[in-house]
Amino acid sequence: MRKGSSVKEQFTARMLRVHFGEDDRWQGKPLHEAILAKCSELGIVEAIVLRGIEGYGSASRIRHASHWSYSKDAPIQMSIIATEEQIAKLTPYLDAMVEEGLVAASTVEVVRYSRTTEQS
């Protein structure tokens, strides 16, 4: 491990969790890819897309992933860590893009580790 090569920052941020189905689309593209691209565009620091193996949601259907991991409507959960301002910019897009789903927000404390530029 290259000790001392990492910078540590601590700040307060918001965490959004967006729940929808894997088959949901936005302009022909999987919805989670579209949201991820938007997060990246807004400079949001962290976003992860998780696929559940079973679940149900606002549509009140049981969703589950079949053996073919790409041919089902599995539940998707996106976790997005962003500042209050970035969330404010992202929310109108989420309103438009997520037709059926749930968005939950909470305030979180963040510790960020990043490599110093001379190391990378």
Add this chain to the structure above:
Amino acid sequence: MLQPGKAVKVTIYLSDGATHHGVPLYSSILDFLFFRGVAGATVTKGIAGFGADHHMHTEQLVELSDRLPIKIEFIEAREKVEAILGKLEELAGSGLIEMQETTVAKPAQLSKPARPLTPAHLKIEGKAQIMRIFVSEEDRWKSKPLHEALVEAMRANDIAGVTVYRGILGYGAHRRMHKDKPLVSSHHGSIMLSAIDSAEKLRAFLPIVDQMVEEGLVVFSDVDIVKYAYRALDTDKQEPAPAAAKE
């Protein structure tokens, strides 16, 4: 646990075709009774019958064969029945619910002895925190995958439980997403570890995270522990079960 003496027997009559959130209604009701701790319940399927709508439901009429009568029966103390009756009426919809006084002569015995109780020193209640660590799947710590090393470190530090998630897509402090090729292969996955324990224990663990994580994000949020079920084993090596929490 049902005691000998006065009790109430509840019978719910449904037609088999009825569904609730996409599953057969009887199984929804059975789940509800199960999770509300009702002592026991039995579902029986009739072979013929008719209900309020006076349509005969029988197996011989093919077009009606999916609407055979279903009967759910359970016996419980009156207070318990009254506590769940409202929700039960809502679930049963158009079905009939009947109650009658009964006497329990002998309650059913558990087929297995009850599990030993949670060791007191491992009980976690009330306010806690959830610590999520976002790293990349290729990150390594002393030649082993970083997320595995973190799990081992947490276990060694008695963190109550941790779950590792592999994202199907993502980007973060540890990596940039390729705009032209957004689908990340399984070897370039985003990893999220989610650990729940008291704020003090998680804070005490943070210096270890400082040592191990070069690029990544650690996110803390407050949660209330609702239930912490611990599987007590006979051996000394005990594995904590994951805790349920709400934010």
